Amino acid sequence: MNYEDQEMPKWLHPEDRKLLQSSDLKKKADVVVAKDGSGKYKRISDALKNVPEKSKKRYVIYVKKGIYFENVRVEKKQWNVMMIGDGMKATIVSASLNVVDGTPTFSTATFAVFGKGFIARDMGFRNTAGAIKHQAVALMSNADMSAFYRCSMDAFQDTLYAHANRQFYRECDIYGTVDFIFGNSAVVIQNSNIRPRKPMQGQQNTITAQGKIDPNQNTGISIQNCAVLPFGDLSSVKTFLGRPWKNYSTTVFMRSMMGSLIDPAGWLPWTGNTAPPTIFYSEFENFGPGASTKNRVKWKGLKTITNKQASKFTVKAFIQGEGWLAGTGISYKPGL
Template sequence: MGDSKSRVAVFAGIAAVLMLAAVIAAAVLFSRNSEEKHDTGKPGVGTTSKAVKLVCSPTDYKETCEKTLAGANTTDPKKLIEAAFNATVGSITEVLRSSTLLKKAATDPSTKGAFDVCDEVLENAVDDLRSSIQKIESLDAGKAKAYVADLRTRLAAVGDDQETCVDAFENTTGDTGEKMKDLLKTAKEMASNGLAMVTDLSKILGTLQLSKVLGSGGGGASGARKLMTEEYIDRRILQVVELKPTMVVAKDGSGQFKTISDALKTLPMKNNETLIVISIKAGVYEETVILPKKVNKVVLLGEGPTKTVITGNLNFAAGVKTYHTATLAVNADEFIAKDLTIENTAGSEGHQAVALRVSGDQAVLYNVNIFGYQDSLYAHKYRQFYRGCAISGTIDFVFGDSLAIFQDCTFVVRKPGPNQACMVTAQGRIDTRSPGGFVLQKSRITAEPELLSTKPAVKVYLGRPWKEMSRTIIMNSDIGGFIDPTGWSPWAGTFAIDTCYYAEFENQGPGSGTSGRVTWKGIKKITPQIAESWTGGVAYGGDSWIKTAGVPYVPTMMQV
């Protein structure tokens, strides 16, 4: 173990040196470019063009990128990236204006419901872009890894929200959905370009002035030390917080509030700096609970999954858009839930019916039951961590595009409706650079007795690719024998079977054999090193938010 740590430290030091070398090389390049400026001190057209091409070089939509930045009269790549983000804000804002006009013209209730979803998620996309601009303005190479992880998370979410808007128009009448897709085409390309810009860390660092990259005190040696000690060899001791109730919800009237929603209404609608712990006493709370965006650091603390239950039955069959069917919708960051149950009781006849939707960053759930049928858990976007949770359902019952790690969780497959098959996961990554992916780590895939006794047997799969770059890794877990030997189900025809990323690593149980698995190009055989890269200590780009949540957590590989 000691030798392993030494090797990690050596490799970290090498990485730091290489990163600084890249920064220095980029700084020299831009220094040379600056010599081409006119006597006025303003950049020449050729110089600006070179800077734009450099910033746009890692993007997939280079023509859109270069057109976006054509009028930016600067050679400072940092400002060019900010300009690209600002232009994307403008593009999405224009879509929102058009959406308002189209919504007024719509007569179909389902179409109006889709516009309601778009209004919400596109506003969230604009917020994420503005947050990204602020991060670029304060980018510090000493915290490069964490900064880039945050930026990638936010920019991937911008794409996810636009995709959520388009998805809301499924099964609506008329051509409004196609109109919205056309309106978002350029904005989606611009969002993808922004994600590409920040994914290549060395190029991002190379766009900053060397003195700023190395810090205000900034010699190269001190910068290197800061980079190594703060980022690659993080030895900080994290303090686990004690969860003392801020307020109490009790259905019997013994607390300050009788409903969770009433308690949430009293919270400040702004970024909160301290934990707000809402103790929820035993009882069945029949309500739709929505935690608003920016009401951060809220903890819902139950008395146990069998005692504290939040329940609802909103569903797609009743005319509610999937996004808005959640019994509990979490839109804020740094959310924690412990010791309770969240359920949607609409049943298989309700079709899409979400129990929990998490649309906030750095969410932690421990000892939480998430019960439903189709689409039980909508792990929508950002970073999420689940420990010791039980999640039940039928079709795609864990779906979304977050980077979600499930440790020591139980996935329970239920009996579906007539002529239906079951899929545990339906991961929805849409961009190759998105950090999104589902990781099932030392977990269990089981089934209710009612499903196991069904004749003929129900087809059950580990997952299917909801979106083109769908990604799921199952490792060190126990897989029940009821899972179809082929393992993974197609979504429709050959869609995404070459571009998805599905891996199984050192699992056990009667359903874990891989000899009969589908042989798509997207089925991967991963090494122990790759498996390690999907642990929380690596994949999240910083996991202090889990360590301070006061829940069991292993940042490395776990054995069954």
């Protein structure tokens, strides 16, 4: 995949960059959404109906605190939208579509993003269907150069669907049970809290399920400088770092803190008792009681990597982030 023709600084005006770095984004918002009627709209979806198409300028929507019960879509032609809330626990988008009640996984997302250059900050996204309803997505992004800063994704199975293209998550809280970070994007999750929670009776927790189907795809899940800790009591539940959804499933955990909840085997097969030899899984310089690799599964695809190899999964190398995150006001670490 070649994204070079879409690097953001080439088509973001200098004044946009200044705007994004300023602390008073809310005051400069193009439009305000507020449940209490103090904004132009009461629903996020109504505000999005008036977003200009294919805009090369940043369009800022300030969503005031409140719980917004709606399924929201940022459409493919809605470029460079920035949505800012009052905090991940204050501005919350909530819905409950799920597979058990008849919605396909892709369409269950409470908040779905298709338009490139999307940024959310200080917001919460949740799917309240519960573990019993199986796949029920809180946030789905299909948008190239999409970023989520200080956001919360709260669900059970399939919480965060990082579906395709380049994505970045920083200082986020991600809660879930089965395959709760999944998809086939090139995604870096940095300085975030990953919180496995209690699944349905008889289920095991798997943090990731990466969907790479072709060795030529530049996709994978990179989890860097994060903390993996239980949400609630998981003493009776097995929790794994991931399982290979597809034959070339690619996932790395780098310099992250792993609590004792991680099963010593580390990884779980999708079917049977092993994984395809074509996967690429690695754990690089992690620490904490769950980080020991001594009793990990002995799969051909579970690799020990060098600094140089780990560097391929950083913001700079993996998602070319310096080209498009630099002007956003979002903190990021370009390298290891």
